[in-house]
Amino acid sequence: MKILLVDDEKKFAMMLSKRLALRGIEVDYVFTAEEAMAKVESNKYDVAILDVKMPGIGGIELEPKLKALVPGMKTIFLTGHGSAADFTAGSAEAAYYLAKPLQIDELIEILHEVTQ
Amino acid sequence: MIGRFRQLLGSLRPEFYHRTSEHLNPYFTFTDYRKIWGVGIFLLAVTALLPLMVVTVIYYQLIQKSVDSELILRTERVASNARRAVTFFLEERLNALRFTVNEIDYGRLTNPDDFAELLRNLKLGFGGLTDLSVISHAGIQVAYAGPFHLEGKDYSKQAWFAECQNCNFYVSEIFRGYRDLPHIIIAVKSFRPDGTHFILRATLETERLIQTLSSYKTGEHADIFLASRSGIMQTPSKFYGDLFEKMALPVPDYSPRTQTVMAADGQGRPIITGYAFISTQIADTPFILMVTKQKAGMMGVWLELRSKINWLVGFSIMVIIIVIAITCTFMVNKLYLADKAKAEAMAVMEQNNQLASIGQLAAGVAHEINNPLALINETAGYVKDLFVIKEQYSKDDELLENIDYILEAVARCGTITRQLLGFSRKFDVKIQRVNLNEVISDVLVFHNKEAEYRNVNVFVDISKDIPEIETDRGKLQQVLLNLVSNAFQAVDNGCNLDITALPEGVNKVSITICDNGCGMPEENLSKIFEPFFTTKERGKGTGLGLTITYGLVKKLHGNISVKSRENEGTEFIITLPIHLQEEMRKDENSFGR
Numbered sequence: 001m002k003i004l005l006v007d008d009e010k011k012f013a014m015m016l017s018k019r020l021a022l023r024g025i026e027v028d029y030v031f032t033a034e035e036a037m038a039k040v041e042s043n044k045y046d047v048a049i050l051d052v053k054m055p056g057i058g059g060i061e062l063e064p065k066l067k068a069l070v071p072g073m074k075t076i077f078l079t080g081h082g083s084a085a086d087f088t089a090g091s092a093e094a095a096y097y098l099a100k101p102l103q104i105d106e107l108i109e110i111l112h113e114v115t116q
Numbered sequence: 117m118i119g120r121f122r123q124l125l126g127s128l129r130p131e132f133y134h135r136t137s138e139h140l141n142p143y144f145t146f147t148d149y150r151k152i153w154g155v156g157i158f159l160l161a162v163t164a165l166l167p168l169m170v171v172t173v174i175y176y177q178l179i180q181k182s183v184d185s186e187l188i189l190r191t192e193r194v195a196s197n198a199r200r201a202v203t204f205f206l207e208e209r210l211n212a213l214r215f216t217v218n219e220i221d222y223g224r225l226t227n228p229d230d231f232a233e234l235l236r237n238l239k240l241g242f243g244g245l246t247d248l249s250v251i252s253h254a255g256i257q258v259a260y261a262g263p264f265h266l267e268g269k270d271y272s273k274q275a276w277f278a279e280c281q282n283c284n285f286y287v288s289e290i291f292r293g294y295r296d297l298p299h300i301i302i303a304v305k306s307f308r309p310d311g312t313h314f315i316l317r318a319t320l321e322t323e324r325l326i327q328t329l330s331s332y333k334t335g336e337h338a339d340i341f342l343a344s345r346s347g348i349m350q351t352p353s354k355f356y357g358d359l360f361e362k363m364a365l366p367v368p369d370y371s372p373r374t375q376t377v378m379a380a381d382g383q384g385r386p387i388i389t390g391y392a393f394i395s396t397q398i399a400d401t402p403f404i405l406m407v408t409k410q411k412a413g414m415m416g417v418w419l420e421l422r423s424k425i426n427w428l429v430g431f432s433i434m435v436i437i438i439v440i441a442i443t444c445t446f447m448v449n450k451l452y453l454a455d456k457a458k459a460e461a462m463a464v465m466e467q468n469n470q471l472a473s474i475g476q477l478a479a480g481v482a483h484e485i486n487n488p489l490a491l492i493n494e495t496a497g498y499v500k501d502l503f504v505i506k507e508q509y510s511k512d513d514e515l516l517e518n519i520d521y522i523l524e525a526v527a528r529c530g531t532i533t534r535q536l537l538g539f540s541r542k543f544d545v546k547i548q549r550v551n552l553n554e555v556i557s558d559v560l561v562f563h564n565k566e567a568e569y570r571n572v573n574v575f576v577d578i579s580k581d582i583p584e585i586e587t588d589r590g591k592l593q594q595v596l597l598n599l600v601s602n603a604f605q606a607v608d609n610g611c612n613l614d615i616t617a618l619p620e621g622v623n624k625v626s627i628t629i630c631d632n633g634c635g636m637p638e639e640n641l642s643k644i645f646e647p648f649f650t651t652k653e654r655g656k657g658t659g660l661g662l663t664i665t666y667g668l669v670k671k672l673h674g675n676i677s678v679k680s681r682e683n684e685g686t687e688f689i690i691t692l693p694i695h696l697q698e699e700m701r702k703d704e705n706s707f708g709r
Contacts, residue, residue, distance in 0.1 A: 009487055015494035022501045080486035100486050101493035101530045104501075 001115055002044065005029040006036045006062065007051040007078065012100075016049075019104055025111070033057035033065075040069050046115050049107075052079045074114040078102070130445050132452035143459035143466075146451075153448045160440045165433055172429055176422065183418050187388050187409060188376045190334075195390030195407040196374045198332040198340060202405055205328055206287055207396040209320060210302055212242055214285075214398065217306035217316050225250050225316065226259040235261040244324035246299060251277065251315040262319070264295065280305055280315055285399035290322055290342075290350045290359075298322045298359060326351050329405075337413025342403045343367070345393075350403060355410075356381070365389065368404065378411075386411040467645065482533035489529050496522040532660065547696050549584045550592060552617050552625070559596045560615075563604055570609045577616045582625050586696040591668045598665045599629045599688050606633035606686060624691050632685040641680055673699040 003020065007013040008031050017027035028043065030036050033056060036048070048066055050059030057065075063075050076096040096110050132149035146152055216234065217225075224230040235248045247262020255272025271277045280286035286303040293299065303317040329340050329351060342350035347367040349357045356364040364382045368375065374392040381387045390407040412419070500519045503509045509516075556576055560567075567574050603613050614630045636644070636651070643649045645666040650659035669676045674692040693699045 009491065012487070012491045012494055015491065015498050019494060019498050019501050022498075022505045080483055080490065099530070099534055100490035101526055102490065103527075104497050 001046050001111065002026045003028070003111070004036060004039055004043070004045040004048045006031075006033065006048065006054070006059065008032065008054040009051070016102070020107075023104075023108060025108075033062040036062060037065060037069065040066055040073075045070065045073055047074045047076060047111060049076045049078060052077050076107075076110060076114065130449040130452075132449055140456065140459040140463055143462040145455050145458070149448055149452050152451075153444055156444045156448060157437075157441055160444065161437055164436050164440065168429065168432065168436075172425070179418060179422075183415055184378070184388075184411075187411065187414050188378070191388045191390040191407055191409050192374055192376045194332050194334060194338075194340070195376070195392055195405060198329060198407060199374055199392035199394060199405050201328050201332070202325065202342070202394050202403065203396055205325060206300075206302065206394070206401055207398060209242055209245075209318065210285060210287070210304065210396060210398045212238060213302060213304040213316050213318055217304055222250075222306075222308050222314060225314075228259065228261070231259050231261040238318070244321045246295075246319040246321055248319075249317045251303075251317060253281075253313045253315075258314070266294070276301065276303065277315070281313075283399065287396070287399055287401040289344045289348070289402045292360075295319075300325070322351070332407070335409075335413070337410040339406075339408045341406055342394075343406055344402050345404060353406075355408070356406075363406075365406065365408070368406075381408070381410075388414075467642075485529065486533050489526055489533065493523070493526045493530070496526065546588050546590070547586050547700075548589055550587050550589045551584050552582055552627070553578050555589065555592055556596060556615055556617075559593055559600055562597065563600060566604060567613075570604075572604065572607055572609065573612045575612065575614045577614070579616075579618045581619050582617055583694060585625060585692060585694045587672050587692060588696075591672060592692075595665050595668050595672075595690065596627070596629075598661050599690075602661065603629055603631040603633065603686070606635070607631045608633065620691055623694050625694060626689055626691045628687060628689050630685065630687040635680045635682045635684050635686050637682050638680075641678060644678065645676075672696060673703070 003025055005013050005017055005020075005027055007016075007029070010031055013029040013031065017029045020027045028039060028045070030039055033054065036050075039045075040048075048063075050062055050066075052059040054062075059077050063077075066075070067073060076098060078098055078100060080100045096114065098107060098110070132153070141147060216238070220230075220234065225234070231248060231250070235245065238248070239245050247260065247264065247266075249257050249261070249266065250259035251271055252258045255270055255274075255277050257266055257269040257271065260267045276286050276288055280303045284305040286301070288301040290298050290300050293301075299322060300320045301317055302320060303315050305313055305315050307313045325342070329342065333340050339354045339356065341353040341356070343363045344350055345367065347363045349359055349361050349363050352359050353363075368377070368389070368391045370393055371391075372393070372395070374390060376388060376390045378386065378388050388409045388411060392405045394401045394403040394405055496519055500516070500523065503512070503516055503519065556578065560574060560576070563574075566572070600613070600615075607613060612632050615627070616630075617625055617627045620626045640649075640651065644662050646659075646663065649663075666676055669690055669692075672692055673696055674690055676688065676690050678686065678688050680686040
């Protein structure tokens with residue numbers, strides 16, 4: 001399983017990717033939407049983990065662009081804006097939302113779920 | 117009995133008098149409604165009653181003046197008429213004597229037969245004469261006609277004789293004299309051809325005079341009499357002394373005309389006195405004519421009328437005051453109720469504003485904290501991963517334990533920030549038809565075990581009249597779960613928890629969650645919906661449960677209120693609309709405008 005992590009919080013992105021790597025998951029991390037789009041052109045990812053709120057293009061805006069480039073890639077959103085349940089309404093359907101701070105086990109579970 | 121009366125009085129007192137809403141004081145436009153009420157009654161009463169009283173007083177004074185002047189006029193008229201009559205009485209007789217001495221010579225006058233004839237004729241002509249006598253210039257009575265034998269009597273030493281010699285005419289006071297009968301003497305001086313003079317004297321009966329005076333007496337409160345200039349009663353009076361007694365009134369000052377004065381008599385009764393000093397054209401007399409009228413008696417009719425007017429005015433004043441008091445009470449109470457409603461609305465609005473602004477602040481803070489929190493989480497997680505997955509430090513339990521403390525703390529912070537954000541964010545409501553019975557049962561499932569274990573009696577009473585309601589099931593569940601959890605925390609083992617639901621009007625339902633637990637003091641009641649307010653031990657509660665509940669109820673277009681008494685229990689009442697969709701549409705429309 002190969003994952004692209006997009007989050008403007010650099011240290012957070014780094015730490016999370018280290019933790020995922022420890023669990024045997026291959027992770028590339030970038031800090032902006034532009035970097036992400038550049039990344040998917042040269043790599044194939046199963047899942048993209050996108051931060052909802054980023055300077056410039058945010059996760060929700062980025063998702064359709066990435067999907068256009070890589071059809072079939074799954075998306076998980078990360079949000080610092082409260083619980084995922086609060087956030088589901090009015091946005092892309094069937095997407096997964098996780099609230100920061102994350103529970104790593106929950107994230108792993110969802111990753112397995114989306115890639116099955 | 118007194119207690120009951122007080123109770124009745126208390127129930128009659130208007131609402132503003134009880135001052136039951138002290139806690140709303142800062143929102144009231146006016147603070148002292150009792151004062152407003154008092155001042156209102158006073159001002160209205162003064163405005164209404166002052167003109168009435170002033171007009172009444174002016175009216176009384178006018179009437180008094182007019183009655184007084186009427187009395188004075190009438191008294192003066194009587195005195196004037198009586199004066200003329202008395203003057204005429206005396207003048208007529210003096211003129212008769214003057215005529216006699218001018219017409220009849222001294223010789224005939226001293227002839228007893230002629231003199232007796234003269235007396236007879238005078239009696240026939242004028243009446244009221246007792247006797248006639250001729251007195252020589254030496255004061256010796258030389259002729260006498262009458263019932264007594266007074267010939268030869270010597271008057272030379274008497275005062276009247278001297279005065280008559282000086283003034284040519286004389287009118288005496290009324291006196292008893294030798295005859296011991298009240299009488300007046302009048303005398304005229306005349307000269308004989310030889311140059312000597314003599315005096316013709318007549319004695320007048322007083323009855324005629326008294327009769328003349330009596331004919332002017334008017335009414336039981338009036339009196340008319342003659343007094344001498346030295347204040348001796350000359351005719352009997354009803355009120356001021358008998359014949360020859362000292363007059364019980366002061367002797368008036370001399371005046372050539374008829375006068376009227378208002379004064380009090382010896383007994384303090386206000387009287388009007390008309391008086392005239394009697395003086396004929398021929399001679400002055402010692403008489404003062406007195407006419408008195410007692411004001412009280414004469415004004416009886418007016419006083420009676422005044423007493424009736426007083427009663428009427430008094431009654432009117434009472435009615436006016438009662439009407440003013442009732443009107444003022446009603447108006448001030450209405451004002452108070454309107455002000456109270458406004459104050460309540462303001463208090464609620466302020467609480468909402470406070471909650472909203474605190475919510476916004478909290479959300480901002482939470483969001484800012486979330487990112488560093490996420491970093492701490494991942495970093496600590498990574499360290500733990502190193503221990504657990506890489507097994508480098510897996511033997512060091514203490515280190516692992518400490519890492520877990522960090523992660524637990526982060527998880528707790530995460531819960532708080534999520535709750536804060538959930539409270540402030542405007543997320544959509546998913547409307548569905550919900551059966552209240554089911555929702556409440558679902559909620560109670562979470563607490564069944566605890567209820568059994570702690571022997572808490574849970575009573576659920578859902579009215580059969582309640583239809584399915586349109587609402588967000590999840591949010592309603594969360595609301596009820598929060599309140600039921602709170603109730604379970606508040607009650608002791610073996611206590612009761614009642615959940616009832618009733619229709620409220622056509623469009624609303626109310627759900628009441630009532631426990632008989634520890635309750636809370638009044639000062640906490642106004643704060644319980646504020647964020648971070650908690651009475652639980654540090655670390656046990658976030659102080660956001662009821663804030664979120666409040667926010668959720670508001671999102672469901674409902675209301676939540678609380679009543680509580682310390683050590684007696686707490687009651688939360690939630691009212692929710694039955695047709696939420698309709699309510700939201702109305703809201704949108706009103707915002708659209």
